[in-house]
Amino acid sequence: MAFVKNIVIAGLGGQGVLTSSDILADAALAAGFDVKKSELHGMSQRGGSVTSDVRYGDAVLSPMVPPGEADVLLVLEPTQVDINLALLRAGGVLIGPDVIDPAALRNRKSLNVAMLGALSAALDIGEAHWLTAVRANLAPKLHALNEEAFSIGRAAAVGRFARAD
Amino acid sequence: MTEERLLLSGDDAVALGALHAGVRLGTGYPGTPSTEILETFDRVGGRAQWSPNEKVALEVAIGVAFAGARALVTMKHVGLNVAADPLFTATYTDVEGGLVIVSADDPGMASSQNEQDNRHYARAAGAPMLEPRDSQQAYDYTRLAFALSERWKIPLILRLTTRVCHAKTVVRPRPMDAGPLPEPHFARDIPARVMIPAYAKPAHHRLRAKLAEIEAWNDADGPMQVDEGDPALGIIATGVAAMHAREAAPDARQLTIGMTYPLPMQRIRAFARGCERLLVIEEGDPVLVDSLRVAGIEAEGKPEMYRFGELNVARVRRIIEGDRSPEPKPAPGKPPELCQGCSHRGVFEVLRDLDCIVAGDIGCYTLGVLPPFSAMDSCVCMGAAIGVGLGLRHVLPEAEARRVVSVIGDSTFVHSGITGLAEMVYNPPPTGHVVLILDNGTTAMTGLQEHPGTGRLLDHSPTAKISFEALARSMGVENVHVVDVLDKAQSLSALLTDLLARSETSLVVTRQPCVLAAPKIRQYEKTAEAQRIAGCTATTD
Numbered sequence: 001m002a003f004v005k006n007i008v009i010a011g012l013g014g015q016g017v018l019t020s021s022d023i024l025a026d027a028a029l030a031a032g033f034d035v036k037k038s039e040l041h042g043m044s045q046r047g048g049s050v051t052s053d054v055r056y057g058d059a060v061l062s063p064m065v066p067p068g069e070a071d072v073l074l075v076l077e078p079t080q081v082d083i084n085l086a087l088l089r090a091g092g093v094l095i096g097p098d099v100i101d102p103a104a105l106r107n108r109k110s111l112n113v114a115m116l117g118a119l120s121a122a123l124d125i126g127e128a129h130w131l132t133a134v135r136a137n138l139a140p141k142l143h144a145l146n147e148e149a150f151s152i153g154r155a156a157a158v159g160r161f162a163r164a165d
Numbered sequence: 166m167t168e169e170r171l172l173l174s175g176d177d178a179v180a181l182g183a184l185h186a187g188v189r190l191g192t193g194y195p196g197t198p199s200t201e202i203l204e205t206f207d208r209v210g211g212r213a214q215w216s217p218n219e220k221v222a223l224e225v226a227i228g229v230a231f232a233g234a235r236a237l238v239t240m241k242h243v244g245l246n247v248a249a250d251p252l253f254t255a256t257y258t259d260v261e262g263g264l265v266i267v268s269a270d271d272p273g274m275a276s277s278q279n280e281q282d283n284r285h286y287a288r289a290a291g292a293p294m295l296e297p298r299d300s301q302q303a304y305d306y307t308r309l310a311f312a313l314s315e316r317w318k319i320p321l322i323l324r325l326t327t328r329v330c331h332a333k334t335v336v337r338p339r340p341m342d343a344g345p346l347p348e349p350h351f352a353r354d355i356p357a358r359v360m361i362p363a364y365a366k367p368a369h370h371r372l373r374a375k376l377a378e379i380e381a382w383n384d385a386d387g388p389m390q391v392d393e394g395d396p397a398l399g400i401i402a403t404g405v406a407a408m409h410a411r412e413a414a415p416d417a418r419q420l421t422i423g424m425t426y427p428l429p430m431q432r433i434r435a436f437a438r439g440c441e442r443l444l445v446i447e448e449g450d451p452v453l454v455d456s457l458r459v460a461g462i463e464a465e466g467k468p469e470m471y472r473f474g475e476l477n478v479a480r481v482r483r484i485i486e487g488d489r490s491p492e493p494k495p496a497p498g499k500p501p502e503l504c505q506g507c508s509h510r511g512v513f514e515v516l517r518d519l520d521c522i523v524a525g526d527i528g529c530y531t532l533g534v535l536p537p538f539s540a541m542d543s544c545v546c547m548g549a550a551i552g553v554g555l556g557l558r559h560v561l562p563e564a565e566a567r568r569v570v571s572v573i574g575d576s577t578f579v580h581s582g583i584t585g586l587a588e589m590v591y592n593p594p595p596t597g598h599v600v601l602i603l604d605n606g607t608t609a610m611t612g613l614q615e616h617p618g619t620g621r622l623l624d625h626s627p628t629a630k631i632s633f634e635a636l637a638r639s640m641g642v643e644n645v646h647v648v649d650v651l652d653k654a655q656s657l658s659a660l661l662t663d664l665l666a667r668s669e670t671s672l673v674v675t676r677q678p679c680v681l682a683a684p685k686i687r688q689y690e691k692t693a694e695a696q697r698i699a700g701c702t703a704t705t706d
Contacts, residue, residue, distance in 0.1 A: 022333075025333055026172060035334070035335060036299075036333065037172075038333075040275040047499070047502055048500050048501030049499045049500075060334075062412045063299070063328055063405065063408065064328065064477050067493075079499070080498070082496070083498055086495075
């Protein structure tokens with residue numbers, strides 16, 4: 001198969017897992033890739049475990065990341081790291097919530113976008129596409145806060161992760 | 166084709182396809198994974214409304230189609246059970262406007278009580294079925310379905326599954342068809358629409374003739390794709406499983422079928438001749454492989470263990486390899502729970518402490534079955550709480566019968582509980598019965614949709630509101646109470662203890678808005694009030 005990048009975002013309901021994967025998918029689309037994104041809705045609002053798969057590349061077939069083939073696993077909640085580790089391929093990149101210093105965030109709710117900032121350092125999608133996608137998925141009054149969170153995450157991660165490609 | 170590339174869920178793609186097909190009215194009942202279709206259809210400018218249940222939704226849509234306009238009906242797989250009665254006869258009738266029924270199946274039961282495979286309904290009801298594999302096809306097939314429905318005056322089923330509904334993939338929309346659709350009008354056609362035996366007998370023959378024509382069309386022009394490859398392995402696949410198969414076996418020959426009833430059997434036969442090993446990759450029941458075998462085509466199906474749950478690339482690889490070894494179990498995640506501050510919590514604490522036998526129902530409150538409550542003893546289908554509770558009461562020894570309560574949510578009550586209440590009044594058990602409506606003012610489980618008991622329409626604007634307590638009184642329920650669970654002064658425990666001791670019929674409405682919905686409800690009410698005042702001012706002026 002042609003080039004395809006596999007990312008799984010994991011966390012708990014209410015943490016913004018689905019918003020995060022929407023932002024990532026929109027950024028990848030804007031960068032000109034074929035994109036597919038998949039997750040299970042329904043129970044996600046009730047505090048349970050949530051994962052969302054995003055795949056982008058030349059041409060994506062199945063919308064789901066096969067277990068053990070994730071290039072990057074982004075986890076928003078410490079308790080969700082271990083149960084999702086099997087999704088990561090050998091040599092894949094794990095980005096856990098410890099990459100962000102919560103004290104650096106004006107609002108803890110922007111952790112998911114800060115984590116995307118960290119993720120952006122491991123992917124080949126231009127920063128402008130990311131910021132456009134952040135704005136497209138959030139209410140205008142949240143733009144400044146989340147652009148700042150994105151920058152904090154990106155700065156924390158640049159040079160820390162080998163590019164996943 | 167325009168150059169526009171949209172990243173849409175399958176649900177959103179159906180909504181956009183319906184808009185571009187000129188649908189006059191979308192109806193349905195919320196149910197994961199179908200709910201977003203009507204919400205999006207409303208948001209992009211379509212006219213959409215929630216019905217009390219799927220049966221009514223389909224009946225309204227049949228009326229729209231009889232009036233010569235296009236109608237879309239949406240529901241989850243189990244919703245089609247509720248709508249099955251009108252479906253099985255609607256296929257006998259001649260619809261004038263296109264009628265398309267979306268069945269959103271949930272293999273793997275991400276958020277459902279069973280994983281029934283609604284492909285059986287296509288054959289059983291004689292309704293042609295289209296199955297998209299991604300959002301682009303969800304969009305294209307929605308538009309195709311309306312054209313076919315009108316060409317043969319027959320309702321079609323568009324079958325989606327969870328990974329089509331909720332996966333986002335790229336869609337390139339097309340301009341709307343040229344020329345305006347005909348205006349709705351009434352043209353009397355009694356033999357085509359009044360299904361008394363005298364008219365239904367020829368109508369059944371017409372249905373079979375239509376299906377034969379559609380099968381011929383499917384063979385000649387139907388939506389399908391052949392990917393050429395090594396003839397050592399030929400795969401026939403449908404829906405999202407076709408995508409998994411392409412990824413699992415990129416070198417195989419593959420036939421992906423878009424219209425799965427009636428099947429393009431000539432094309433399948435021709436494809437089969439060019440393959441050494443012919444394998445059918447389908448989610449759920451062996452519907453497709455059985456059809457091929459009945460037609461005399463030697464096809465291999467998946468081992469029985471892959472009937473359960475949804476497919477994915479890893480499972481399709483195992484099917485291809487004939488691997489029947491136990492599959493690795495995914496690590497258990499954190500289960501969902503009732504929200505902190507949820508008013509259902511207090512109800513289930515009382516039911517647990519009173520050691521009630523709880524006939525439960527479908528909704529967020531089904532989570533009352535989990536610790537620390539463990540206060541639910543049955544959950545079958547929408548509305549079953551009342552009937553099942555009554556059945557338990559009829560035959561259990563008195564001491565146990567007196568512990569039985571039926572617990573049902575507000576939206577579920579409107580959907581299928583009202584007839585249960587009629588049953589309670591009509592056939593009361595010797596010990597009477599107690600029904601609790603957990604009224605949180607929304608259809609919470611599916612994402613806070615309105616219903617006839619909220620007083621608001623799909624778009625949250627005001628409309629008439631059904632009062633459960635007034636309804637119960639008018640039906641003859643002997644004791645009717647409304648309780649605010651969060652008000653410590655109103656003891657639900659004392660009330661229930663009293664009612665359970667009586668041999669009378671009782672309804673208790675526990676009323677407290679869903680914590681997730683409450684801020685939104687306040688906003689809707691504020692908006693409605695502002696509009697009402699503006700309206701008054703305009704009239705005065």
